[in-house]
Amino acid sequence: MKCRVSLLWLALSFTLVSSREIAQRDISREYQIKAVFLFNFTQFVQWPEAAFPTPDGPFLIGIIGRDPFGTYLDETVQGEKLGDHPLVVKRIQSPDDVVNCHILFVNASDKADVKLILEKVKDKPVLTVGDAPNFATLGGMIRFLKEDNKIRIRINLEATKKANVTISSKLLNLADIVETQPH
Amino acid sequence: MIRSCHFYSGIFCRATDVRVVLAVVLVTLFLPGCVIGQAIIPADTLKKLSMEELMNMEVTSVSKRPEKLVEAASAIQVITNEDIRRSGATSIPEALRLATNLHVAQKNAHDWAISARGFNTDLANKLLVLIDGRTVYTPLFSGVFWDRQDYLLEDIERIEVISGPGSTLWGANAVNGVINIITKKAHDTHGLYVEGGAGTELRGFAGLRYGARLNANTSLRVYGKYFGRDDAVTPEGSEASDEWHMGQGGFKMDVNASAKNTFVFQGDYYSGNVDLSTGGTARVKGGNLLSRWTHTISDHSEMNVQVYYDRTSFSQPVPESRTEDNLTVLAPAGTLKDDLDTYNVDFQHNFTLGSRNEVVWGAGYRFTHDVVANAPALAFSPDILDRNLFSVFVQDKIRLLDDLFFTLGTKVEHNDYTGFEFEPGTRLQWNVNGTHTVWAAVSRAVRMPSRVDRHIRLPTPGFAPIVENLLIGGKGFESETVIAYELGYRAQFGSRVSSSLSTFYNVYHDLRSTSLSPPDPIFGLQFPLFYENNLEGETWGFEVNILYQVFDQWRLRGGYTLLREDIRVRDGRFDFNNALNETADPQQQFSLQSSLNIFDFELNAGLRFVDSFVYNNTGVPATVPDYTELNLRLAWILKDNFIFSLNGQNLLHNRHAEYVISRPNPSAEIERSVYLKVSCRL
Numbered sequence: 073m074k075c076r077v078s079l080l081w082l083a084l085s086f087t088l089v090s091s092r093e094i095a096q097r098d099i100s101r102e103y104q105i106k107a108v109f110l111f112n113f114t115q116f117v118q119w120p121e122a123a124f125p126t127p128d129g130p131f132l133i134g135i136i137g138r139d140p141f142g143t144y145l146d147e148t149v150q151g152e153k154l155g156d157h158p159l160v161v162k163r164i165q166s167p168d169d170v171v172n173c174h175i176l177f178v179n180a181s182d183k184a185d186v187k188l189i190l191e192k193v194k195d196k197p198v199l200t201v202g203d204a205p206n207f208a209t210l211g212g213m214i215r216f217l218k219e220d221n222k223i224r225i226r227i228n229l230e231a232t233k234k235a236n237v238t239i240s241s242k243l244l245n246l247a248d249i250v251e252t253q254p255h
Numbered sequence: 256m257i258r259s260c261h262f263y264s265g266i267f268c269r270a271t272d273v274r275v276v277l278a279v280v281l282v283t284l285f286l287p288g289c290v291i292g293q294a295i296i297p298a299d300t301l302k303k304l305s306m307e308e309l310m311n312m313e314v315t316s317v318s319k320r321p322e323k324l325v326e327a328a329s330a331i332q333v334i335t336n337e338d339i340r341r342s343g344a345t346s347i348p349e350a351l352r353l354a355t356n357l358h359v360a361q362k363n364a365h366d367w368a369i370s371a372r373g374f375n376t377d378l379a380n381k382l383l384v385l386i387d388g389r390t391v392y393t394p395l396f397s398g399v400f401w402d403r404q405d406y407l408l409e410d411i412e413r414i415e416v417i418s419g420p421g422s423t424l425w426g427a428n429a430v431n432g433v434i435n436i437i438t439k440k441a442h443d444t445h446g447l448y449v450e451g452g453a454g455t456e457l458r459g460f461a462g463l464r465y466g467a468r469l470n471a472n473t474s475l476r477v478y479g480k481y482f483g484r485d486d487a488v489t490p491e492g493s494e495a496s497d498e499w500h501m502g503q504g505g506f507k508m509d510v511n512a513s514a515k516n517t518f519v520f521q522g523d524y525y526s527g528n529v530d531l532s533t534g535g536t537a538r539v540k541g542g543n544l545l546s547r548w549t550h551t552i553s554d555h556s557e558m559n560v561q562v563y564y565d566r567t568s569f570s571q572p573v574p575e576s577r578t579e580d581n582l583t584v585l586a587p588a589g590t591l592k593d594d595l596d597t598y599n600v601d602f603q604h605n606f607t608l609g610s611r612n613e614v615v616w617g618a619g620y621r622f623t624h625d626v627v628a629n630a631p632a633l634a635f636s637p638d639i640l641d642r643n644l645f646s647v648f649v650q651d652k653i654r655l656l657d658d659l660f661f662t663l664g665t666k667v668e669h670n671d672y673t674g675f676e677f678e679p680g681t682r683l684q685w686n687v688n689g690t691h692t693v694w695a696a697v698s699r700a701v702r703m704p705s706r707v708d709r710h711i712r713l714p715t716p717g718f719a720p721i722v723e724n725l726l727i728g729g730k731g732f733e734s735e736t737v738i739a740y741e742l743g744y745r746a747q748f749g750s751r752v753s754s755s756l757s758t759f760y761n762v763y764h765d766l767r768s769t770s771l772s773p774p775d776p777i778f779g780l781q782f783p784l785f786y787e788n789n790l791e792g793e794t795w796g797f798e799v800n801i802l803y804q805v806f807d808q809w810r811l812r813g814g815y816t817l818l819r820e821d822i823r824v825r826d827g828r829f830d831f832n833n834a835l836n837e838t839a840d841p842q843q844q845f846s847l848q849s850s851l852n853i854f855d856f857e858l859n860a861g862l863r864f865v866d867s868f869v870y871n872n873t874g875v876p877a878t879v880p881d882y883t884e885l886n887l888r889l890a891w892i893l894k895d896n897f898i899f900s901l902n903g904q905n906l907l908h909n910r911h912a913e914y915v916i917s918r919p920n921p922s923a924e925i926e927r928s929v930y931l932k933v934s935c936r937l
Contacts, residue, residue, distance in 0.1 A: 101296070105312050108301040112309070148298040205554050209514070220440070222310055226514065246306055248511050249471045 100140075105223055106203075106216055107145040110175060113199060113214070114154045116243040119174055120236045123197040124157060131157040132172055136164040136189060137179030171196055178202035178212065186210050195234050208250045213237070226250050311443065328660070328684035328694035329421075330743060330757035330798055332356055334414040336439070341850055341859045343888035343902035344408065345457050345482075345930070347436065348401050352863065354416035355814025355846050356757070356798045357432070360865075360879075360913040363923035364456075364487045365402040365499035365529050368914055371418040371432030372759060373794050373820050373840045376871075377916065381430035381702055383421065387438055387521065388601070389545055389563050394623055394642065395593065395635075397428055397705035402529055403539050403567060404436075405503050407462050407478045409448055409934070412439040418798060419759060420739045422700035423664045423680035424615075426646050430700045430737055431761075438521075441466060441474035441509040447937040454902070454930020458483045472511040479504035486530070487923035488910055495923040496534070501527030515551040520544075532923060535572030542566055556606035565597040573630035576713070576725075585715040585725070589630035596624040608651075615664075616649040625706065634712040645669045650680075660684040672704040673734050690747040697741075701734040708732040708767060708786050715782075721775070722782040729770075729786035738762045751804040758797040766790035766822065766837055768830035789830050790837060792822035808852040816844045835876055839914070841866035855893070857900075861886040870915045882911045896936045904928045 110133060124131075131154045133145065141161075149159035162173065170176055170192050180186050181204050190211045193200060200212045207215040208228040213235070215226040227247040232239055301309070332354045344350040348367040352359045358375050360368045370379045380397035383390065386406070392399050414436050421429035444466035451461040459482065466476030484499040505523030512518055524542035531537055545563035552558060575588040603617035621644040627635045650664025665679035680698035687693065709732050713725040738761070745755040768789035771781035796818040803811045820838050824830045843866040851858045867881040885907050890900035905911065910924040 101312075104296055104298075104301060105309055108298065108304070108309060109306075111302065112306060116306070144298060148302065222312060224310060243306065244471065245468060246310060247471070248514070250514055 102218070102223070103140045103142075104144055107141045107148045109216070109223065109225070110145065110177060110201065111148045111152065111159070113175060113201070113243075114152075114159065116240040117199055118238040118240075119199075120197050123174060128156040128158075130160040131174050132160055132162050133175045133177070134162050134164045134170060134173035135177045135179065136167070136170060137185075139163055140179055167192055170198065173198050175199045175201060178204070178207070180204060183210065186212065193235075195236075197236050199232070199235075199237050214247075224248065328662075328682055328692065328743070329696065330356060330418040330741065330755075330759075332416045332418075332800065334416065336409070336412055339408050339411060339414075341857060341888065341890075342848070342861055343859065343886060343900065343904065343932075345460070347404055347406070347408075347414075349904075350408065350411075350414060351416065351434070352846075352861070353848070354414070355800060355816055355844065356418040357416060357434075358816075358840060358844060358865070361487075361925050362914040362916055363495055363532060364484050364497040366916075367401040368839070369399070369401065370840070371416070372761065372796070373818055374431060374837055376837055376839050378707060380705065381428070382432050382434065383425050383429035384434045384436070385425075386436045387545060388547065388561055389543060389565060390597075390599070390621075391565075392428055393567070393595065394625065394705055395595070396707040397702060400539070400567075400569075402499065402501070402527070403525065403541060403569075405480070405501065405525065406436070406438060406505075406523075407448075407464055407480050409450065409462070410439050410444055410464060410476070410478060412437050412443075418757065419696070419741050420678075420680065420698040420700035420737065422678035423650060423666050423698060424648060426619075426648070426666050426678065427644075427668055427670065427676060427701055427703045427734075430702050430735070438507065441476045441507045442468075442511075444476045444507075445474065448934070449937075450932060450934035452930055452932035454928055456485045456904070456926060456928035457930045458485050469508075473508065475506065475508045477504070477506045488926055489532075490912065490922060490924055492910075495532045496530055497532045497923060498530040499527070500529075501525065501539075517549045519547040519549075521546075529571075531572065533572070533574045537569055537571030539567075539569045541568055552606070556604070558602070558604040561599075561601045561603075563597075563599050565599075566595070568592070568594045570628075573633045576632040576715070583717060585717045586632035586713075587716075589632065590628070591630040591633050592628035594626045598622045611654045613652040614650070616647070618645075618647045620645055629712075631714060631716060634714055635706055635710045636712050637710065640706065640710070642671045643669075644671075658686040660686075668703075670703050672709065672732075676701045676703065676734060692743075692745045694743045694745075695741065696739070696743075698739050699736065700739065701736050703734050704732050711786075713783075721778060722780060724783040726769075726784045727786075729788075732767070732786050733765055733788050735766050735788065736764045752801065754799070754801040756797060756799045758795075760793065760795045762793050763822070764788075764791050766792070768824065768828070768834070769832050769836065770829055771831060784831055787828075789825050789828035790822055790834050791825050792820065792834070794818065794820045794822075810850045812848045812850075814844075814846045818842055832871055835869065835871035839868055839870045839879075841868045841881070855891060857888070857890040857892065859886075859888040859890075865913070877915055879912055879915055882913070883907060884911065898932075898934045900932045900934075902930050902932065904930075 146161050149161060152159045164170055167189060176193060176198050178186060178189050178200060186204050186207060187210055190200060201214045202212050203216040208226045211231050213228050213231045217224050217226055225247045227239060227249055229249055334350055334353045338353055339350045342353055348359055348369060351357055351369060357369055357371050362368055368375045368379055370382055374381045378396045378398055384392055384399050391404050417433045421433035425433055444464060445468060446466060448464045453459045462480035464476055464478035468474050481502040486494040486497050489495050503523060503525035507521040510518040522544040526540040529537040529539060543563060543565040547559055547561040549559040570590060570592040573589055573591050576585040577583060578585060599621045601619040605615045607613050623642045625640045627638045629638055646666060646668040648666035650662060652660055652662045655661050662682040665677060668676045678700055682696040684694045709728040711728045715722050715725055740760045743757040747753045765788035768787050769784050770787045772783055774781050798816045801813045805811060818840055820840060822834050822838055824834050845864040847862045849860045862885050864883045865881060868879050869876045870879055884905045887903045887906060888900055890898050892898050905925055905927050910926045912924045915922045
């Protein structure tokens with residue numbers, strides 16, 4: 073009997089999932105996974121003290137360019153904290169605002185745009201993440217790429233070192249490491 | 256393929272909470288809109304996954320790689336690692352029973368007849384089988400020695416089974432279907448995996464794999480396995496004397512050398528002893544080395560080069576042959592040996608041209624060196640043979656409208672038997688609303704001659720010089736051809752049901768037949784028999800599949816296949832076997848698989864019905880009766896990394912027949928069996 077109740081409960085939760093799905097139909101599985109990756113990065117990356125102006129100020133995850141996550145990223149970080157810093161998603165309107173972010177997701181594919189944005193946060197403790205084809209070689213820190221229909225991550229270690237953000241060995245072990253392209 | 260989305264659970268899937276992962280799998284599998292708009296997984300569910308698990312999640316349901324696109328609009332079924340594990344399958348042929356578009360018949364303890372859409376004879380020869388891109392059918396008879404194709408099942412990522420011709424991309428022999436066995440990447444098999452068990456038929460088995468990251472970009476795994484299987488039984492109930500012992504080991508290394516270059520190096524070695532019911536023991540051994548370089552030229556262009564070497568050998572006793580009345584020995588007993596070396600190189604380039612064209616083209620060369628040591632009663636002439644096979648292919652998938660695709664392509668091959676062969680194919684695919692796909696295809700495929708068709712000899716030294724050979728290959732034996740017309744439909748109904756229907760009408764020409772020689776002037780004997788291409792005919796039917804997610808924890812999968820065949824002797828020609836020798840196929844097959852999770856337990860059941868079929872015993876039809884059989888598996892998952900399972904196979908009867916074997920082998924029947932298995936990931 074207990075088993076039957078639990079199956080019923082599961083069926084019910086399935087229906088709930090389905091109705092939520094209708095509200096968010098446009099967000100692809102790819103960006104659902106990427107949103108959770110962004111959240112997980114907060115666990116595997118260390119930012120310098122100086123990155124937080126106040127002891128309980130927000131931890132900002134910025135999105136620049138079109139927002140591919142819908143409300144999914146907001147739901148992912150809702151109620152989550154890094155230490156005393158509550159996680160907050162911020163859609164960046166002006167490129168000048170990027171410096172306040174701790175994680176910056178760059179949704180741009182044009183090489184010039186990517187360069188321009190990366191130039192703004194150069195050597196600042198902002199973990200830059202993107203999925204443009206040469207994001208990491210252009211100086212971005214973490215690039216998402218699809219391989220065998222799965223998400224892999226590629227890390228530009230040199231860029232993270234310059235920015236004084238430290239990536240845990242656990243994350244490094246799972247990632248491909250690349251060098252910055254000499255230009 | 257009925258499940259348009261699938262999730263290949265990686266090794267890390269048990270790392271946190273198996274139920275969470277399972278919930279994700281089930282939710283992702285069965286929500287609507289898998290093809291285009293994808294289901295939303297609650298963020299809280301995804302957040303419970305480890306980084307490794309996240310990295311193992313499939314992003315889209317239909318692969319973007321051009322060689323896969325053709326499959327999306329074809330009669331494809333995919334068997335995942337999870338499917339294999341939960342079915343309790345202990346070998347690749349047993350795993351293939353999960354593909355309902357195949358007829359899998361176990362002949363004895365170690366032999367299987369496997370085919371799609373008919374022609375499942377002793378020398379079934381219309382299926383192309385690849386393991387990680389390496390062709391494993393033997394040019395000896397264009398079929399597969401299934402007792403030599405093995406892998407640690409835990410490390411098989413998936414098996415793609417396509418019924419219908421795949422020759423435009425894959426070439427000769429992909430006449431009625433293609434089986435692609437794909438092993439996991441070394442990057443996905445870090446850590447130690449150990450399995451072992453014992454049972455009534457599968458007497459004992461053990462397997463071990465260790466995988467590690469060598470540096471940031473390189474992973475390596477090594478594996479080994481061994482098993483021993485008990486005899487099948489004769490219809491009278493005595494031992495069929497066909498025990499089977501086999502060991503295999505190998506490695507795979509994946510290197511992501513740079514952002515644009517990846518390399519794969521892999522190899523396997525196997526060795527085994529196979530007892531034969533005709534007496535004695537066959538020894539089989541072999542190995543292979545394969546390397547593949549994939550280079551990303553740009554976001555829209557990728558190429559790969561693959562080279563491999565494969566060696567496979569067997570040595571098997573061949574019993575003496577006697578006349579029908581058993582009085583005269585035609586040829587004494589002896590041993591047949593075969594050593595086959597294959598050298599193969601393939602090149603492939605995919606690119607998009609403008610916004611509407613996805614082009615894939617490639618070229619390949621294969622060299623085989625075959626050395627046979629003849630037995631008195633079974634021989635090949637010439638005994639040593641080198642063969643060259645050249646091929647080029649090109650295919651363009653054109654987007655006519657947003658949701659309408661037209662694919663056109665051809666393969667051109669040159670082989671040493673018949674010269675040039677053309678294998679064109681065309682395909683139309685219409686995606687309706689992202690949840691329905693209608694497709695149609697017309698393709699031509701050929702089966703090139705094999706050594707059996709041209710070079711076999713059944714010598715009769717005891718009867719010479721009146722009769723030198725009972726049977727010889729046909730000097731003029733040509734390629735067999737098919738023109739296949741296919742129409743298919745795949746759909747997602749709501750959130751819980753998906754299904755696919757594939758129909759086909761195949762027209763065959765120049766199928767193998769057996770002719771008689773003109774009578775000799777003294778005794779009027781018409782020996783030797785020899786092979787010609789005097790058969791033609793049509794086959795038609797359909798394959799239907801339904802997947803029903805009853806609850807998150809309970810999944811049902813049903814399949815039904817209908818096959819009708821009309822194979823006949825061409826007007827004015829002759830066949831010694833009355834057109835019965837090229838088919839041994841059930842008209843109907845039905846299967847139902849159930850997969851249920853209850854707390855830390857997995858309960859699986861697989862029921863199959865196989866219709867009766869006619870099997871030809873040298874011109875005399877015999878009938879293999881229909882049968883229904885049941886497999887059950889109950890597994891207990893302990894602390895996420897230990898699995899204990901109790902498996903029952905063929906539980907409904909003490910023994911049943913799935914096939915008949917030509918004389919002189921006595922036919923064997925398959926017994927009910929039970930085995931216990933323990934596996935552990937560390």
